[in-house]
Amino acid sequence: MPKLARSQWYDLTRDMNWDLRYVSEEEAFPTDMSDARGVPAQEWWRWDEPYKISYGEYVHNQADKDASVYSVNSAIGRSHIFEDLDAGWRSAIVAHYGAIAVPEYVAGIGESRMARFGRAAAWRNMATYGTLDETRHGQIQAYFAHSLLDKEPRADWAHKALHTNEWGAIAARSLFDDMFTGNDAVSTALQLTFTFETGFTNLQFLGMAADALKVGDVDFGALISSIQTDEARHAQQGEPTLRILVANGQKQEAQRLIEHMFWRSWHVFALLTGLSMDYYTPLEQRNHSFKEFMNEWIVKQFMDQFRDFGMDLPWYWEEHFLSELDWYHHALHLGVWFWRPTVWWNPDAGVSPDERDWFEDKYPGWNDSFGRWWDVIGENARRGEIAQTLPETFPMVCNMCQIPVVTPAGYAAGYLSSTVPHVLDYNGRRYTFCSVPCKWIFESSPERFAGHTTIVDRLLGGEIQPPTVEGALRYMGLSPEECGDDATGYAWAHATRSAPSAAGVA
Amino acid sequence: MTTAPPTSSAAHTDPTGMVTPASAGPGRRRPRTWSLLGDVRRKPTPYEIVTSRFHYHFRRQPAPFEMSPDTPLNLWYLKHREGSPLQVEDWEAFRDPDKLTYQSYVARQADSEVVIDGIVDQYEARDHDASLDPRWVAALAKIYVPSRFALHVMQMSALYLGQMAPSAFITNAAHFQAGDELRRIQWVAYRSKSLSLCHGGNLGESKPAREVWEQHVAWQPAREVLERLLVAYDWGESFVALNLAVKPALDLVLTDTLAEVAEANGDGLLAAIGRELSLDGSRSKRWSAALARFALEADPQVRPLLEGWVQRWSEPAARGAEALAGLLSDAPRPGPAAAEVATKVRDQHQALLAECGL
Structure with a gap:
């Protein structure tokens, strides 16, 4: 091996900052793409990444990781493991691929934005690795999903979801375009890497990887745990960026950026991970609840992280965020299951008698709050009156998170004081929000969101024809075969409680 | 090491890496x-x-990104990508001749x-640096x-x-x-540090290197064209300027001529x-020429546009290369005269343009 250790020469590759002479600073780092928040150029040169790696180390590590994960996929592809997986878990996988594979690929564009418009060479180098990482994540997840097509035609959504106007795809695009594809470099460092990748990807990638291994889905488990090792590295771009902003009097702006994206991430991941962990994962493998994962991976970690950087907890922490941990994803699950033809996966109701006991244990009061709606749905299902369990109208959709407004369910469950959504009149148009923080995000930068229309705005505006459920499904790109249906054919409605000792004996 | 992603056993891979179906006969199911x-x-x-149609945002209506259509980033992409004069109907039909995926890269x-690593190892075992003429090290x-x-500007x-x-x-x-540029930068840093340990001086420090880049007269033409390259924001122009003009010219001096x-000089x-790293440069030329040919075939009307950009960028790039070549005349065994290098830059550029169909 070459004699010099990385530490002996590495700094020379970081210190490549210079004063521009032939073009101006604003020309080379325009505010639209870079937005240094007025922090002078040379202040950014102090940017210091906590994690260092050479190109040689990078390509060796990554080639080995890819070889290992692709060979698992190749071996699993020849087996019947996927067909034997629990139906609800398969739905979780299909939902994941649609919402995550292509967004991860375009996170590479967010990374290359930082790698071009970040204000320090050291940062640009780290983001160059990040660009490559995200190319990996988009490609490897697409490849795995593609290998499922013969067994699961809905794996096609791994590739096409973001090309459609399916409402969940709009919500994902809205989140990720706001977070990185359509964002400036400095905001991206705080919102993608500091806020999202240090917390929420852990939740989806490590939490779900643990579940995958318990369920027996070695393929998915190997895939996403390998991805997370990259995330853990390039996520560290946020910290030095935050330090420089805080040191230069921009703490308030940094706080706003983080609060904005934390809330948006929470809502989309309550939808994706919340439903997958608590309702779609088979009960036998459902050791931790989504709320417990949130407490462990997000609440504790963010509180530590905020304290370490001298930041304040988001203003909505207690009253809105911690409160929603008890009810928001349960309300979303009711809505997603009811409007199941509008999603590309088969929602698993996940409310058999044994599962309801689990909910009562993990979320005390669940049977009285959410269970009572499922009593009615289950009764209809048992009578074969499936039409009673399907939608004929549309919900309101939040003008910020693009997720249907579920405040009535939050109110009925006793967590909100009113069923009424939050509204704002701005420049002659009325906007509707599912929550106080969603409204606050809009009001903090209305120019970023005001010209956007939700899927319901489009319906009411005549863009979706005919304005019926069928017309909307066509607009969303869902063929009749692709529309979601109950994952287990309503088996949960007919299930009986297992004998008290059964679990122990098994 | 790694293997390519497995392909269906019902198919076979031809020498170009393309997978052909086992049978395209009637009655067979579409893949x-x-x-x-x-x-x-x-x-x-x-x-x-793993590559086709991943850019859901390209030519998306009403704007590339799912936010107000008039946000700065939407307007930026609408102007510099959708609004670029370089357009063909279907960019998805382009293929990189090396067909690189992340895994194969x-x-x-x-x-x-x-x-x-093996090369460096061998030379270090022979205490190579000590054998170098200090005047060569000074060059x-x-x-x-x-x-x-x-190189960092080319990376950006x-x-x-x-x-x-x-x-x-x-x-x-x-x-x-x-990624290739980052790699080259790291080997420059490695060798700089290594030389400093044997020959002293300030080779392993940042400030003197930056002063040369910012102030030495021989660097200024290259620096000027590189700084201007950073603000060539039209996507088509940025492609032509970087890969069909500036990078080939500067690579010729900074990698190929320097290696000669x-x-x-016994180094x-x-x-x-340099010879190993120039393989990366060759790959850049392969896909760039292929992209130019692709665009010309897809729409012959883009020819004057491409030629105009080539013309705008190739002379400043050649001047940058020529001035840098002048620095090699300080070597104990001087390199070719700057004018000779400039001729070579122009000749090689013509060859690249011929590859492009320009």
Whole structure:
């Protein structure tokens, strides 16, 4: 091996900052793409990444990781493991691929934005690795999903979801375009890497990887745990960026950026991970609840992280965020299951008698709050009156998170004081929000969101024809075969409680 | 090391890496693949499966990104990508001749890094640095050590091209190229530090290298064209300026000519590293020429546009290369005269343009 250790020469590759002479600073780092928040150029040169790696180390590590994960996929592809997986878990996988594979690929564009418009060479180098990482994540997840097509035609959504106007795809695009594809470099460092990748990807990638291994889905488990090792590295771009902003009097702006994206991430991941962990994962493998994962991976970690950087907890922490941990994803699950033809996966109701006991244990009061709606749905299902369990109208959709407004369910469950959504009149148009923080995000930068229309705005505006459920499904790109249906054919409605000792004996 | 993603056993791979179907006969089921690829007649290759139609935001209505259509980033993309004069109907039909995926890129580069590690190892075992003429080391301090600043600008520029390109087939090739530049920079840093340990001086410090880049008269033409390259924001112009003008010209001096002169000055190590790294430069030329040919075939009307950009950027690039070549005349065994290098830059540029069909 070459004699010099990385530490002996590495700094020379970081210190490549210079004063521009032939073009101006604003020309080379325009505010639209870079937005240094007025922090002078040379202040950014102090940017210091906590994690260092050479190109040689990078390509060796990554080639080995890819070889290992692709060979698992190749071996699993020849087996019947996927067909034997629990139906609800398969739905979780299909939902994941649609919402995550292509967004991860375009996170590479967010990374290359930082790698071009970040204000320090050291940062640009780290983001160059990040660009490559995200190319990996988009490609490897697409490849795995593609290998499922013969067994699961809905794996096609791994590739096409973001090309459609399916409402969940709009919500994902809205989140990720706001977070990185359509964002400036400095905001991206705080919102993608500091806020999202240090917390929420852990939740989806490590939490779900643990579940995958318990369920027996070695393929998915190997895939996403390998991805997370990259995330853990390039996520560290946020910290030095935050330090420089805080040191230069921009703490308030940094706080706003983080609060904005934390809330948006929470809502989309309550939808994706919340439903997958608590309702779609088979009960036998459902050791931790989504709320417990949130407490462990997000609440504790963010509180530590905020304290370490001298930041304040988001203003909505207690009253809105911690409160929603008890009810928001349960309300979303009711809505997603009811409007199941509008999603590309088969929602698993996940409310058999044994599962309801689990909910009562993990979320005390669940049977009285959410269970009572499922009593009615289950009764209809048992009578074969499936039409009673399907939608004929549309919900309101939040003008910020693009997720249907579920405040009535939050109110009925006793967590909100009113069923009424939050509204704002701005420049002659009325906007509707599912929550106080969603409204606050809009009001903090209305120019970023005001010209956007939700899927319901489009319906009411005549863009979706005919304005019926069928017309909307066509607009969303869902063929009749692709529309979601109950994952287990309503088996949960007919299930009986297992004998008290059964679990122990098994 | 790594293997290519497995392909169906019912198919076979031809020498170009393309997978052909086991049978296209009547009655056979169409290969199952992404629905967005349409009614495909052959099974897409792994390269196509993980690259085709990933840019959901290109030419999306009413704006690329799911936010107010008039946000700065939407307007930026509408102006510099959708609004670029360089348009063809279907950018998705372009293919990188090397068909690189992330997996094949890191596997290939890991092997190539093993080659360079081996070269460095051999020379270090012979205490190579001690054998170098101090006057050669002094010449390196002027042209080689500060070159990492120039390479970094090319890294930034490739990353811009990648984020603005209209299809992932182009984006990925550009992003891998940015990785290549980072690699080159790290070997410059390694060798700079190594030389400083043997020959002292300030070769291993940043400030003097930066001063050469910012102030030495021989660096200014290159620096000027590179700084201006950073603000060539139209995606098409940024592609032509970087890959059909500035990078080929500067690479010729900073990698190829430098390697020749290094050999003449007893620096076989630098020459061997340069030769290995120039494989990355050759790959950049391959996909760039292929992209230019693709655009010309897709729409012959883009010819004057491409030619205009080539004309705008190639002379400043050649002047930058020529001025840098002048620094090699300080070597104990001087390199070719600057004018000779300039001629070579122009000749090689003509050859590249011929490859492009320009």
